Amino acid sequence: MREISVNEISKNIKEMCIQANHFLSEDMRCAFREAEQKEKSPLGRQILDQLEENLKIAGEDMIPICQDTGMAVVFLKVGQEVHFVDGNITDAVNEGVRQGYVEGYLRKSVVKDPIERVNTGDNTPAVIHYELTAGDQVEITVAPKGFGSENMSRVFMLKPADGIEGVKEAILSAVKDAGPNACPPMVVGVGIGGTFEKCALMAKHALTRDGSEESPVAYVRELEKEMLEKINCLGIGPGGLGGTMTAFKVNIETYPTHIAGLPVAVNICCHVNRHIHRVI
């Protein structure tokens, strides 16, 4: 058994919220550089240039990369040997988000109720996904999610007979409909299988994958490559103003599913794909 103070979790979450909103991770910076080489549209290249300049200004002057500093999505992988002390873990995560957004000059974009819509004033609560795992460590992923792209995300409850062709069609139609609204070049997270909520969660989690990683499953790896190629043939381009770089990456996760179903979720993220990991 290892004791971890929840105050340590708060402190880390606070720092991660601020860091994620000002500095894009190295894999995303790398994706930008590659995209500039590949983009065929002059206006598209100009926009990619502006976005790189934007990243530079954000880091140097501590201005958030995007004014939509997101709803804080937090994945917590907790080792079953861990014993949290000094308070409630969920409260601690929200306290970290609160401190990060208030002290870090980040926008407060969360309303207390989806219909009454009064702002909570500190960007809490976060959306927290817990997972129990072996060991005595806590793995934290903070992924502030902007809603321009979140609003363009979709869940499809396909039939088993639709097969892989149905999955491809679903992914392409979601990206096509998203178009300029999702601030391309996008990262496309896909969840295939499981249940209604499981595929959505996998699609979200897929967005936090490091840009250099691919699926460990051979056919999924091929599907990721094929879909990226097809998406980049749609012509949407940077800012949706035409071009060959519509998506940086397609990340797909899969899970066993029911004999009667083929759930597919497509969670789209804009080019400000913020994700930070720490292990405690």
Added chain:
Amino acid sequence: MEKHIQVPISREDARNLKSGDYVYLTGTIYTARDAAHKRMQEALDSGAELPINPDRNVIYYMGPSPAREGRPIGSAGPTTASRMDKYAPRLLDLGLGAMIGKGKRNQNVIDAIVRNGSVYFAAVGGAGALLSKCILKSDVIAYEDLGAEAIRKLEVKDFPVIVVIDSEGNNLYETAVKEYAVNIEK
């Protein structure tokens, strides 16, 4: 084509802009997004006066992050314009000169743009730090309780935008995408 334009925007300037033009705006613009548009709509419905006169003015669909000390504004990029589609035609009919946002507009908005000789600009989504450098001054002038969604008066200098929908209804999102789309077999 690159153009420099003063805002509020004259009728002539608005009509001369063509889909695909790269434009630098200098002058005064106003921010409003979902909640402010809803309130303006309610004001119009009840016969109350709007906090801003739409005539020839430019509305920027934007809610900034908080400003650090010594700066006029925080990160300040465009939000998705389609969420304001429900409200935009009425403001366009009241003379709204232009809108700045990102993403598609529906046919009602496009019709109102053509009917009124207005224009829809896109600013680059997700470039909020860069765009904030073109904003010299920011004052909340209405609906302060809405926080990031309050109406702000902005002084801008060479604020970069692209004409997406012009006064003839040409739509860059459609034309440019066609140009770069490659036929793929399913």
